[in-house]
Amino acid sequence: MSEVTIRVATPDDLGVLSELIAASYAMLDNGAYEAARLAAALPIMSRANPNLLASGTYFVAEADGEPAACGGWARETPGTGEIEEGVTHIRHFATHPAHLRKGIARLLLDRCLREAAASSAHVIKSQSTLMAESFYAAAGFRRIRLMEAEMAPGISLPVVEMARDLP
Ligand SMILES: CC(C)(COP(=O)(O)OP(=O)(O)OC[C@H]1O[C@@H](n2cnc3c(N)ncnc32)[C@H](O)[C@@H]1OP(=O)(O)O)[C@@H](O)C(=O)NCCC(=O)NCCS
DSSP states (O other): OOOEEEEEOOGGGHHHHHHHHHHHHGGGTTTTSOHHHHHHHHHHHTSOOHHHHTSSOEEEEEETTEEEEEEEEESBOTTTOOBOTTEEEEEEEEEOGGGTTSSHHHHHHHHHHHHHHHTTOSEEEEEEOTTTHHHHHHTTOEEEEEEEEEEETTEEEEEEEEEEEOO
8 A cells, every 4th residue: 555645736746747647638538528629638638737836726646755646726717717706626636547546536635625615615616527527426526517618719628517515
């Protein structure tokens, strides 16, 4: 059993987390998404987001010192950047394929839920990939609607908007 630790990501993690996210998001090519649309979106989605890395609320989970998963939360709505009072957002979760189903993303999610609750938000939302819906549902998120997440002009993918109340 690996020892898992969580630390705040920094801009220096750009390269290593882009590799991790690219390996993780390649798993989305499992037939659930239309191949051509996924091929257009993957290069954009698979890069670590410099703004998140600098935010102080984006985390790296390391297993025996090696990056195994990443994810965070933010007040800004993904895509639009709008801020809605009391509402927070899950951002860019990914577990490396070598570390799936070890509870590592859940550790990161629990950290996000605790911090978002402490920020006095009352709800947290997620734009979940089709693959991740069960992961968020297991943590108490409910499906709101299927929507299109725009990655760049003319490039979008269906995601499941989900939400969970915060204590
Ligand atoms: C979604 C994702 C981050 C989950 O990472 P993970 O580290 O494997 O998740 P965990 O091990 O913490 O899972 C916790 C619980 O969530 C649920 N869960 C997670 N993945 C699941 C799956 N593929 N199918 C069904 N339930 C799942 C289970 O209840 C699991 O507990 P269990 O293993 O004891 O049954 C990972 O599958 C991933 O990186 N997917 C590709 C990228 C992606 O879609 N990211 C989400 C962006 S919104």
